[in-house]
Amino acid sequence: MSNNSEYLSMTKRSISWLFFIALAIGVTYYFQGFSYKDTFDSLPVSSTAKELPIYCVDTAKPQVSISFDAAWGNDDTQKILDILKENNIKASFFMTGGWVKQYPNDVKAIYEQGHDLGNHSANHKNMSSLSNEEICNELNTVTENVKNLTSYQMNLFRPPYGDYDNHVIVKAKECGYFTIQWSVDSLDWKNYGVDAIVNEVLNNKSLKPGAIILMHNSAKYTIQALPKVIEGLKEKGYEIVPVSQLIYTDNYHIDSEGKQIKNEQPASSQ
Structure with missing residues (x-):
């Protein structure tokens, strides 16, 4: 009988100790929880959202x-x-x-005819x-050289090879x-021929208002295809x-497909 009493007594003490230990742990975590929360709330939030360049623009105007x-x-x-001038068109280069260093007179000619001077990086590296x-x-090296030649301040940038990641977009x-x-690649760089270039642009599923068309100044068939592309x-x-005239320069966001969208203006209170 005494053995049973001692066993019950030891069991009660064990349970009591376990209860107090559990309570102590719970109280500790309760207060630490607030401490950790306060700590994390004070840290900067790291966004995992993918940063995107402008592929095209959301616009009701029939512009490309x-x-x-x-x-x-x-x-x-x-x-x-000459082709652009004959058609009274301004483009972006x-x-x-x-290229700027090797052909300064052409840089000046592009500027003098009123076209955009865009930055394609100094050394055409994977950014x-x-x-x-x-x-x-x-x-900045390219921008400074162009500014010295023309007084033009560059603010458009196209990554070589279309290569970018978040830190490239943010830093730029x-x-x-x-x-x-x-949004529309003419594929003139593949040298498939004039008809292939014209078809690739004019029948492209992404040819919509706000589209940006990619061509190259030195591709084999570009100058023959360009008048037909313009006409089409x-x-x-x-x-x-x-x-520079197509994009928005402020108060915009870019959706998951790279479309630049103007933010809606809040209704003014009466």
């Missing part, structure tokens, strides 16, 4: 842009400028630093592999640039404007 990448050759630049400092250097914006991609766009009712 034609853009040219100028990175290597230059045989056809003047011919392109994204130029590398090497996502660069540090923040290197990204700004790649951009911090350095004063809108990052511009394209006009027949479809499109006005061709430079990228």
